[in-house]
Amino acid sequence: MASVKLSHVYKIYPGGTKAVKDFCMSIEDKEFIVFVGPSGCGKSTTLRMIAGLEDISNGEVYIDGHLVNDVEPKDRDIAMVFQNYALYPHITVYENMAFGLRIRKLPNEEIHRRVLEAAEILGITEYLDRKPKAMSGGQRQRVALGRAIVREPKVFLFDEPLSNLDAKLRTQMRAEIRKLHAKLNTTFIYVTHDQTEAMTMGTRIVVMKDGRIQQIDTPKNLYNHPCNRFVAGFIGSPQMNFYTATVNEANATVSIAHTDATFPCPRELFPKMHPQVRSGARPCVLGIRAERIRIAPEQGSDTAWCTVSHTEELGDESLIYGDLGTEALTVTEHGTEVVLRSVDDAPLPLPGCRIPITFDLSFAHFFDSDTGENVCPRIPQSNHLTVTVSGNTATWEDISIPLPPALQLESGTYMAEVPVDALANGKYGNFNIVCRETVEQKTLIHLRHGDHLLFTTATFGVGVTYTGLAPDFRKITWFQEGKIIQPPLLESSTLFGSVIRRRIREGGHKKTEFHLTVGEAELPLPDDILEELIKTAGVAILKKKLRYKIPPDALTVSDHGIRATVTRYLDYGAHKYILAQTETQTLLAETGAEIAGCICLIPDLHRLTYISDADDVILYN
Ligand code: ADP
Numbered sequence: 001m002a003s004v005k006l007s008h009v010y011k012i013y014p015g016g017t018k019a020v021k022d023f024c025m026s027i028e029d030k031e032f033i034v035f036v037g038p039s040g041c042g043k044s045t046t047l048r049m050i051a052g053l054e055d056i057s058n059g060e061v062y063i064d065g066h067l068v069n070d071v072e073p074k075d076r077d078i079a080m081v082f083q084n085y086a087l088y089p090h091i092t093v094y095e096n097m098a099f100g101l102r103i104r105k106l107p108n109e110e111i112h113r114r115v116l117e118a119a120e121i122l123g124i125t126e127y128l129d130r131k132p133k134a135m136s137g138g139q140r141q142r143v144a145l146g147r148a149i150v151r152e153p154k155v156f157l158f159d160e161p162l163s164n165l166d167a168k169l170r171t172q173m174r175a176e177i178r179k180l181h182a183k184l185n186t187t188f189i190y191v192t193h194d195q196t197e198a199m200t201m202g203t204r205i206v207v208m209k210d211g212r213i214q215q216i217d218t219p220k221n222l223y224n225h226p227c228n229r230f231v232a233g234f235i236g237s238p239q240m241n242f243y244t245a246t247v248n249e250a251n252a253t254v255s256i257a258h259t260d261a262t263f264p265c266p267r268e269l270f271p272k273m274h275p276q277v278r279s280g281a282r283p284c285v286l287g288i289r290a291e292r293i294r295i296a297p298e299q300g301s302d303t304a305w306c307t308v309s310h311t312e313e314l315g316d317e318s319l320i321y322g323d324l325g326t327e328a329l330t331v332t333e334h335g336t337e338v339v340l341r342s343v344d345d346a347p348l349p350l351p352g353c354r355i356p357i358t359f360d361l362s363f364a365h366f367f368d369s370d371t372g373e374n375v376c377p378r379i380p381q382s383n384h385l386t387v388t389v390s391g392n393t394a395t396w397e398d399i400s401i402p403l404p405p406a407l408q409l410e411s412g413t414y415m416a417e418v419p420v421d422a423l424a425n426g427k428y429g430n431f432n433i434v435c436r437e438t439v440e441q442k443t444l445i446h447l448r449h450g451d452h453l454l455f456t457t458a459t460f461g462v463g464v465t466y467t468g469l470a471p472d473f474r475k476i477t478w479f480q481e482g483k484i485i486q487p488p489l490l491e492s493s494t495l496f497g498s499v500i501r502r503r504i505r506e507g508g509h510k511k512t513e514f515h516l517t518v519g520e521a522e523l524p525l526p527d528d529i530l531e532e533l534i535k536t537a538g539v540a541i542l543k544k545k546l547r548y549k550i551p552p553d554a555l556t557v558s559d560h561g562i563r564a565t566v567t568r569y570l571d572y573g574a575h576k577y578i579l580a581q582t583e584t585q586t587l588l589a590e591t592g593a594e595i596a597g598c599i600c601l602i603p604d605l606h607r608l609t610y611i612s613d614a615d616d617v618i619l620y621n
Contacts, residue, residue: 002064002077002154002187003029004050009059011045011211019045021211023059032181032188034202036195037234042211043191047157050189051080058535064154079148080157083164085140087132087147093119094128097146111150118149121183122176138169145180158190162197174200195235199223207231217440224363229372232287232365238319238339241293244369245286249278254286254361259324259336261304263359269366271453274375275384275415277366281482284375287365290319293340295349296356303356306338311348318342320349378439380420383454387416387478397450399429404473406570406577409486417477420444423456426470433465474572489570489577492549493588494611495562495603499525499533499541516605519582521562529605547611552577554607555589561602562587569594 004027011020020042027033035043048054050061052073061068068076087096094115101111119125122142132140141161148156158177162170178201181188192198198205199219207214207222207230215227226232232240244257249270255262276282296303306322318341325336340357342348349355366376388395389409393402396416403409431454435446447454447467460467478486497518504511514525533541557578564580564587571594578595580587589601 003027003062004155004187004189005060005062005065006046006050007060007062009046009049009061010057011042011049011054012057019211020049023213025206025213025216027187027189029187030185032178032190032201032203034190034192034198034205035208036192036198036202036205037208037214039193041208043193043208044159046208047080047159047189047191050155051078051157052076053080058532077154078157079151079153079155080159081141081144081148081161083160083162085132085144087140087143089131089133092129092131093124093135093143093146096132096143097128097150100147101150114150114152115146118146121149121180122146137165138173141165141173142176145177149180149184153186155187155189156184158188160192161190162192170197177201196237199235207234209234221440225378226287226365227374227377229285229287229367232367236289238290238341240287240289240365241338242367243286243288243324243335244283245366246280246283247273247278247366248280254359254364256286256304256324256336257283258326259304260326261324261359263304263361264302265361265364269361269364269376272376272378272380272455273366274368274380276482277368277375283369285367285369285372287367288359288361289363290339290341291343292360292363293338293357294360295320295340295342295346296358299356303358305354306340306357307354308349308351309337310351313348316343318348320355322355378437379442379444379457380455382420383418383423383456385416385418385452385454387414388412389414397429397452399449401428401471404572406489406572407473407486409478412480414485415479417479418471419475420455420457422472422475423447423454423469424458424472425460425467427468428470429468431467431469433460433467474575489572490552490588492551492609493555494585495548495550495587495608496545496584497523497548498545499530501542518562518603519584521560521600523561523603523605526605529608533610549609549611550587550603551607552588552590554604555587555601556604557589557591557595558600558602561600563598563600565598566596569596 006023006025009020009023010018012018023046035046037043045054049056052068052071056069063076063078088099097115097118098111101114116125119128122145124139124142124146127135127139132143135143144161162173165173174197190201202219204216204218205222206216209230215222215231222231222235226235229242233242246255246257247265248255252265252267253262254265270278277284304324306324308320308322310321312319320340320342322338323336324338338357365374367373368375385396389403390411393400429449431447431449433445434448437444437446442457443459445456445458445460447456474489477484477488495518497516500515500517502513502515504513514530515522516525562582564582566578567581568579570577570579576591576593578589578591580589580599580601587601
């Protein structure tokens with residue numbers, strides 16, 4: 001029984017394939033975790049790194065709190081079940097199950113006890129004397145499971161174990177593996193490309209794409225609250241319907257491009273929706289599942305015509321396929337196809353006929369047309385407020401707040417994008433806490449002020465119903481007419497540096513030292529960082545100028561280091577910064593007091609992030 005933790009894990013294969021990028025996850029003891037995603041997304045590689053069958057390029061893997069990066073697979077206390085059962089054909093089932101234990105030189109009685117117990121759990125006691133070739137695929141897979149069980153591991157790893165079985169047997173074995181999990185009460189990590197398998201088995205599912213985690217969630221949350229279009233399309237069958245659409249907040253509707261379809265949109269969705277999307281300034285991708293579309297009794301203002309192309313009867317439900325396009329039944333180029341699920345007994349419409357349908361948009365999803373991100377998420381990223389600036393005072397509704405000296409905004413009206421984590425408990429205004437919503441272990445507070453609803457992830461005392469707020473001006477973006485006038489303060493600045501090797505003589509011995517050169521500054525590179533850099537970027541690091549990120553509180557003013565000239569002093573009240581210009585770049589450093597002129601800055605190299613051109617590769621978090 002064990003927990004498993006992966007911290008910023010990367011896998012870069014020798015050929016350069018980045019198979020896994022920045023995989024971070026904590027798996028609790030006794031969880032049933034499924035890694036799912038299309039072929040090649042890095043599921044097996046991740047599993048194999050946990051097993052120790054594949055080296056970890058960067059990051060850490062912990063089993064039960066112990067770092068196992070350099071622990072041999074056999075010493076990790078895990079057991080792995082593969083797609084091809086890998087049984088020995090010439091020995092009996094009993095011996096196949098006992099094999100690993102004999103190698104470990106366990107006493108015979110102990111081996112006997114474990115084999116019989118596992119056989120009992122799996123219902124294969126009567127086959128113990130048989131050879132694998134005299135068994136069916138399902139029975140062989142049970143023996144493979146048995147071989148894992150007898151090891152009594154802390155963690156079971158499964159790599160597509162059911163892919164070789166036919167559909168019926170697969171369903172049956174899924175149920176058996178679930179029962180096995182309940183019986184053994186151990187951590188299971190299971191890899192599959194089949195979303196149905198993932199949904200029916202996992203307590204939590206990790207959806208991956210191109211080596212990156214897209215979402216980690218329960219099956220229900222993945223289905224109901226996908227974080228992006230990829231997850232929305234990957235999970236669920238039939239696939240979610242997607243349309244280019246325009247929202248109109250003024251009359252609370254959503255119109256679908258290339259069709260006459262316009263459906264009513266519940267107003268409750270608007271507060272969390274991105275303002276450019278809800279105002280219709282920016283089209284989005286509307287996602288809706290087949291069961292949220294129904295056939296209307298008659299045509300009306302909330303219906304659209306669907307021309308039926310074909311239907312599928314599946315017993316307890318039917319799927320109706322059609323097209324919403326105005327030029328129906330031509331080959332659609334605009335993505336106006338629709339699939340809807342019908343569970344009533346009414347006769348199915350015939351191909352070619354037109355039926356009125358309606359979308360229940362309370363269950364719709366809205367995604368950004370470019371990035372695919374959910375633009376109406378359960379936890380919105382920001383509040384969007386119309387703010388008037390006059391002198392050094394910002395006013396929203398009846399609340400006036402002095403601007404910090406760092407912000408030099410011209411008088412006028414702005415749209416301020418205030419992240420939900422930038423509103424803390426403070427002295428400005430009087431907001432009514434109308435709702436405390438728990439989403440993914442975070443609490444989202446809904447604050448009402450007049451007609452406005454604001455969101456924050458700040459914490460307030462239990463029982464508090466009214467509060468004042470204090471904005472963190474460093475995190476706010478100021479817009480005018482859609483253009484950014486004042487971006488938020490940078491979270492980090494960029495450094496360009498090269499690693500150089502220097503051979504020196506010390507007391508008659510030759511020694512090699514490594515330095516990071518940034519401009520003229522040479523910063524001694526500690527061994528652990530050098531090792532991490534080489535593991536991540538390869539030895540090529542010694543020849544190339546690389547890009548690094550450094551947060552402002554990791555740059556300290558000193559009498560030596562990177563030479564720069566202070567160009568600005570930014571006073572944000574509790575936090576003060578300088579912008580310092582080197583020959584090639586601008587650095588942001590947090591300071592205690594105002595400084596000017598020529599200075600030197602020393603970066604804390606343990607807080608550098610190396611950025612490869614293709615991806616962010618994080619060295620330290
Ligand atoms: P999945 O299990 O999701 O199908 P894999 O983890 O097997 O994906 O592979 C992820 C990526 O790494 C793929 O692009 C694959 O081609 C590549 N890959 C896998 N194994 C190796 C290897 N031994 N050498 C080089 N590339 C590999």
